[in-house]
Structure formats: structure tokens, C-alpha cells
Amino acid sequence: MNVxxxxxxxxxxxxxxxxxxxxxxxxxxxxxxxxLSHARSAYTNPPPTPAQLQEEASLLGIDIIGGIFGxxxxxxxxxxxxxxxxxxxxxxxxxxxxxxxxxxxELVVSRFAALAIAAxxxxxxxxxxxxxxxxxxxxxxxxxxxxxxxxxxxxxEVLSFGGLxxxxxxxxxxxxxxxxxxxxxxxxxxxxxxxxxxxxxxVQGQANxxxxxFVADYFSPAQYGILATALVQNxxxxxxLPLNSGxxxxxxxxxxxxxxxxxxxPVGATYYLATRRD
Amino acid sequence: xxxxxxxxxxxxxxKAYGRKERPAVxxxxxxxxxxxxxxxxxxxxxxxxxxxxxxxxxxxPTSGTVRMDGHDIVRDKVAASRTxxxxxxxxxxxxxxSALDLLEYLGGYHGLAGDAFRAHALALLTKVGxxxxxxRKVGTFSQGMKKRFALAAALLAHPRNLLLDExxxxxxxxxxxFVRRLLLELRTEGSAILLSSHILSEVESVADRIAVLHxxxxxxxxxxxxxxxxxxxxxxxxxxxxxPEVAAYLSSVGPVEREGESFSIAQPxxxxxxxxxxxxxxxxxxxxxxxxxxxxxxxxFRTIGEEP
Numbered sequence: 001m002n003v004x005x006x007x008x009x010x011x012x013x014x015x016x017x018x019x020x021x022x023x024x025x026x027x028x029x030x031x032x033x034x035x036l037s038h039a040r041s042a043y044t045n046p047p048p049t050p051a052q053l054q055e056e057a058s059l060l061g062i063d064i065i066g067g068i069f070g071x072x073x074x075x076x077x078x079x080x081x082x083x084x085x086x087x088x089x090x091x092x093x094x095x096x097x098x099x100x101x102x103x104x105x106e107l108v109v110s111r112f113a114a115l116a117i118a119a120x121x122x123x124x125x126x127x128x129x130x131x132x133x134x135x136x137x138x139x140x141x142x143x144x145x146x147x148x149x150x151x152x153x154x155x156x157e158v159l160s161f162g163g164l165x166x167x168x169x170x171x172x173x174x175x176x177x178x179x180x181x182x183x184x185x186x187x188x189x190x191x192x193x194x195x196x197x198x199x200x201x202x203v204q205g206q207a208n209x210x211x212x213x214f215v216a217d218y219f220s221p222a223q224y225g226i227l228a229t230a231l232v233q234n235x236x237x238x239x240x241l242p243l244n245s246g247x248x249x250x251x252x253x254x255x256x257x258x259x260x261x262x263x264x265x266p267v268g269a270t271y272y273l274a275t276r277r278d
Numbered sequence: 279x280x281x282x283x284x285x286x287x288x289x290x291x292x293k294a295y296g297r298k299e300r301p302a303v304x305x306x307x308x309x310x311x312x313x314x315x316x317x318x319x320x321x322x323x324x325x326x327x328x329x330x331x332x333x334x335x336x337x338x339p340t341s342g343t344v345r346m347d348g349h350d351i352v353r354d355k356v357a358a359s360r361t362x363x364x365x366x367x368x369x370x371x372x373x374x375x376s377a378l379d380l381l382e383y384l385g386g387y388h389g390l391a392g393d394a395f396r397a398h399a400l401a402l403l404t405k406v407g408x409x410x411x412x413x414r415k416v417g418t419f420s421q422g423m424k425k426r427f428a429l430a431a432a433l434l435a436h437p438r439n440l441l442l443d444e445x446x447x448x449x450x451x452x453x454x455x456f457v458r459r460l461l462l463e464l465r466t467e468g469s470a471i472l473l474s475s476h477i478l479s480e481v482e483s484v485a486d487r488i489a490v491l492h493x494x495x496x497x498x499x500x501x502x503x504x505x506x507x508x509x510x511x512x513x514x515x516x517x518x519x520x521x522p523e524v525a526a527y528l529s530s531v532g533p534v535e536r537e538g539e540s541f542s543i544a545q546p547x548x549x550x551x552x553x554x555x556x557x558x559x560x561x562x563x564x565x566x567x568x569x570x571x572x573x574x575x576x577x578x579f580r581t582i583g584e585e586p
Contacts, residue, residue, distance in 0.1 A: 003386040010375075092370040096431065099334040100387035101359040278295075278337050 007084060007114035012121065016079045024072040025126040029133045032064045036137040054140040061134045061142035062233055065127060066150050070225025073123070073154050074190050077161030078182045080118060084162075085111045086169035086178050104274045112163065112267045119158040127151055146232035153228030156259040160221030161186070163266030170273040190222040210236070211248040218254060221262040227255050286310040286333055286439050286470050291342035293328050301340065302328040304494045310470040312438070315461060316499075317485030318474040319578055325494040326474040327367060330441045333472065334364040346439050360388065363432030367444040369424045373417025377403060377427055380416055381434060388435040402430040407456065421448040429457070440464065440471045446480055458484055478574045488574070492582040509572040513546040513553065518563040527560060528553075539565070 011017060039056050040048060048056070085108070088094040098107060127147065135141045165182045172178055197216055201209035214230065217223035230236055231250050236243050245251075287309040294301040303325040310316040320326050331337045333344045335351040335358065344351045349358035371380055381399040385391065390398075403412055406426040411419070419427060425448050432440065442461075446454050461471060461484050475481045481488065482502065489499040513531065516539050517524060525541075528534050531553055532543040546553065550569050557564050572580075 002391050003383065006383045006386065010372075088372070092368075093372055095331075095334075095336050095366065096369070096371050096384070097387065098336055099359060099362065099364045100384060101356045102387050103355045276338075 004110055004114055004117070007111060008117045008121075011080055011084055011114055011118035014079065014083045017076065017083070017118070017122070020072065020076050020079060021122045021126060024069060024076075025129055028064055028068040028126070028130050031068065032061060032130055033133050033137055035060050035064070036134060040138065050140070053138040054143075057134040057138040057140045058143040058146060059233060059235075061130065062146045062150055062229055063235070065130055065142075065147070066153075066225045066229030069123070069126065069150075069154050070157065070222070070229070071190060073119075073157045073225070074161040074186050074222045076119065076122065077115075077158035077163075078165050078186060080115045080158065081162035081165035082178070082182070084115050084118075085166045086182075087175065089169045090173055090175045090178055105271050108166070108267065108271045108274045112159075112166065112270075115162045116155075116159055119162070120155060123151055123154055123158070127154075149232050150225060150228045153224040153255070153259065156224040156263050157221055159264075160262035160266060163263070163268075163270060164221070166270040167266045167273070170270055170277065186222070189220040193217075193220045193223060194226075210243060214245075215249045218258040224255070224259055224262070227258075231255060285312065285345075285347065286441075286472055287345045288329070288333070289343050289345070291329075291332060291344055292340045293325075293332055293337055294340045301494050303332070303491075306342070306496050308489055308496060308499050310439075310472050312470050313465055313468045314487065315465050315471040315473055315485045317481035317488045317502075318472060318491060319476075319478060319481060319488060319574075320474075320491035321582070323493075324491040326491055327443055328494075329491070330364065330366075330443045330472065330474060333441050334362060335359055360435065361438045362441065363434070363437035363439070364441040365425065365428045365432045365443065365445050367447060369428035369431075371416045371424070371427065371431070373415060375416055376413045377408060377416055377419075377430075378412040381431060384431055385434055390435060399430075399434070402433055403427075405433075406430045407453065422450055422453060425449055426453065429460075438469055440469055442471065442473045444475055445473070446475055446477055454480070478578060482574045490578060490581045498581055505574070505577055506571075509577060511545060511572070512570045513541075513543040513550070514566070514568050514570060515541045515543070515553070515557070515564065516566040517541070517557065518565050519561075521561070524557060524560050524562045527556060 036056060039060065040053070085094070088097075094107070098104065102110070127150075131142050131147065161182075164185055165178065168178050168181050172181065193216075197209075197213040201213055203209075204212065214227065217227050226236075227250060230243065231245050231252065234243055234245050235241060288306045291303060291306040292301050293303045306325075306329065308316075318326050318329065328337065332339060333346070333351060335355050338352060346358040347361045349361075351358040375383065378396070378399060381402065382391070382396060385395055385399065400412060403409065406429050408423065408426055408430065411423070416424070416427060425445065429445070445457055449457065458480070461473070464471060465484075465486075473481065473485065485502055487499060487501050488505060490497045515528065518539060520539055520541075525534070525536070528541050528543060531548060532546040535542045535544075546569075550567055554564060554567050557567075
């Protein structure tokens, strides 16, 4: 337990992790504050009802959290996975621990657990601050269930990318190769994936494309924030496009199954390789 | 199951880093007993580091096993590692952690924590000569300080088995003396120590047995006293007035090579004082007489079949 706490503290003190968490939170908080203030000013005559304010807070809050955090948290996963495992493995620091009374498998699990705890704490704090802004501006917090759904989806993104970088460190030994391939995964799953699917939507036409987009999103660990947002909001593209999530393949069961696979698959493969290869 | 013997034991151990690569270590069987220092000598690439890393559980074997006090380092890793401490040739620790914090963290893997353990960690840092550096980041340590820190980390949980890879590299003369004394002290306490070093004279000064590793194979593993007994020796004598009688006597001591006043006799029968007495009795003016023994370096190169 002492070891796990030390690893969690170490992860939370990592300057890159701190900088990324602060930057993302500030961006989300500022954007949400601005948009909510603007939305509220549009209601001046007649003034918004409490129900309208509550709906605004939740809709915009979830959209911004899903969008802003959804884009940045994969990087958080990469940084955490790198600092807690991949860097130590590529530089040989991990040997100073592996010669202790711990198995290779236990070491993988313990570092991944530290990553998960650190990520859960950072996300809780960041989303909590964002929620606080919604409360201050509108007088209402973001609805709890959608917020929890998006929180879990973001956690899937962090865990999957953290697991991926751990896995990559078992396939490539050089630090630069690990960083290069990790960055490629981020660009592919976060940026290329998103815009490629938008392009498909434009080419195919909205009716056919939405289902293609969301079904494809199950296969990218960076898109679970968007999937969860679409599920709880029934909108897409920051609320611009209304949709019926059930009819286009977005369901709780599929998201949970896909999320579990992405969260545990890469670290499972890491465990397999760690216990069978040097 | 009760461990059969408290030793470091390799049994048919082989390790190849790639399918097409020559094994770094091949079919190795040897053991280090309690209260014994085994000196591991070999050229660069002989497989010494592979041997030590394998025993620490840092490398999986291609075949064979390594046991610590009877526990297989792969199948029973936790139990085997509890009895083990290793100092690698190039110690590599988390650079951003302070020395004391890192010892406390590593102690956590042994289930050690609390004030008593903290005091033990501080005492270890003092013992290895790092007093005043407890709060300093390990990344700022010199190579010698990292070696000292690695030694403290290795001794953290009072291991009975120690693996030391080129531990003297990077240490100053005071550090070398300290390590030598520590090794002898640990041996007296009953530790089994596997010591790899390029500095043969240092191995010679502490080891009970010498294992010669060459191209991944164990060529010899013999007690140091047996090496001493089997070493080639040569008697060198310089006589100012070498008479035929004296020359004849020296021929009876062993095969003689003569160059003017100097005689060299390989594997002589008798000790220096005996020969000297006989020479003086025959009226020889002995200017110089000494017995040259083959050193460990010569023994090593003779064993691997290469010229130094």
C-alpha cells in the first residue's frame, strides 16, 4: 500500500501531468464560464426560468467536458503511462524495483493501479471545478448522472492510452521510439479518427453516416468521451446536431463493454508480455 | 516446502537474447555457499552481467533455473527476492527522488516501513558514506555515490545473498577499502556473495573461489588456495661467481635457463631458503634470489587460452 501511494504521489507531482491538468481545466472552465454567461444574457427578456438554467448548465457543461477533456485526456494517459512505467522500463530504472520481492505481473498491475488512481483524482478535481463554474454562473450544477457517465468515459480514455504506452514499452526499448509511437497513436485515434469520420459523414450524407461514425468510435479509445456525451445528451458536435442515440448504435451496454475492453485490454497485453518476455 | 540449502545455485542455466544469437550464457551450473565469496572473472561479453541479472530475476532463462535459498527466481520470485540484494554495474534509480525517500520506497516492496525502518535506512546511508546526502536527489549523485547508494539499497532488507557486478568500478580508494571490509564482514555473518569484477587483484583479495567465465561458458570454478597450489612458479638467482659446481647444483633443483650470472629455474624443488643455504655452502656469492609466482591475471589468461 505504501508503494502504491508513493507511486500515486509521484504521478501527481509530475510537472507534465500537473501542467496538462491545469491547462485543460482552465480551458474548460473559461470556455464554460463564457458560454454560460453568454447564454444567460440571451435570456434577459424574459429572464430564464430555473429549469432553463439547469438545462443550460448540464447541456453545455457536458458538451464542453466531453469535447475539451475528451481531446486532452488521452495525452494525460500517455504522460502518466510513460512516467510510471514506460520511461522506467526503457531507461532501466524499473530493474531497481524488479529485483525486489515483487513479480513482473504485480509490478505491471501496481503501476497501472497508481495510474488509474492518479487519473481518477485529477479528473474528479478538474470536473469538480468545471461543475463549480456552472453552479456559480447559473446557480445549478451539472446533472450528476451525465457528469458521472462522462467522467467514466474520460477515465476509459486515460486508462487505455496509459495501457497502450505501457504495452509499447514492451515492444520497443528506446525512449524515442516509445514516445514517437505513442504520439502516433494519439494523432491517429484522437485527431485523424475524428476528422476522417466527419469527412465520411459529409460524403455519405448525414442519415447513413451517423451510425458509421458512432459504431467506428467504439474502436478508438479517444472517442469514448464523445460516445458518452452523445448517449446522455442525444446531441453531437457540441450540441449542434440532435440525434437519437439508441437508433444509431449508441447504447450503455456497448459503451461499457467497449470501455472495459479498451481500459483493460492494453494493460492485459502488457501483463502477458511482461511475464513472458524480458 | 523447506528450502534445501541456503545458497545461490545455477542449474543448467542458459540465456540467449535472440533466436539467432549465440547464447550469452550456456549450460551454467554452479553454486555459492553461505559464508562464501565467489569471484566471477571473465573478459567483456563473457556473460558475467547476464549471470547476475538472471539471478536477480531481471532476465528470464532460455533454459535451466537459478535458485536463491532453494527458491526458483522465476517461479517463486517473491520468496527468492526476499533473500537477495544486487548492486548492478551501472546503478540506475529514479533521478528525481531523494536518497532517503527512495530507500523508503524500495523498502516498501519488502514490507518495511515506519520510524524504525527510516532509522535503519539513515544508518545504511551513513554506513556507505552518504551522510549529509539523505535529502539530495539521486540524479545529482556522481557514479561513485550512485554505487554507494546502490549498495545501501541492496543491503536494505538484510539479504543473505548478494550479487555484486563490478562494484569497485567508480569507487575511490576509500570506497574500495570500505567495500572490501564490508564483503569480509558479510562473509563472516554467513552471506553468500557472487562478486564479478575486472580488477583481478581485488577479487583475489576477498574471494574464496574463482569462477572463470569465457564466451558464455564456465571454464573453471576452483578454490583460490587450489589456484595458489597449482600456480607456475620460477626461482630466479643471480650469482656473482657462478662455478660449474654451483651450476650443477642448480640443475638438480629444476630445469635451468642461464644468462650470464642469472639463472632461472622453472617449478623448482625446495624453498628459497633451502636453495640459498646450499649455494652459500658451495661458496656462491648470491646477489639476488627470489621466487616468482604466477599471478591471478596470468592464471586467468592461461585458463581461457589467450595471451594477455
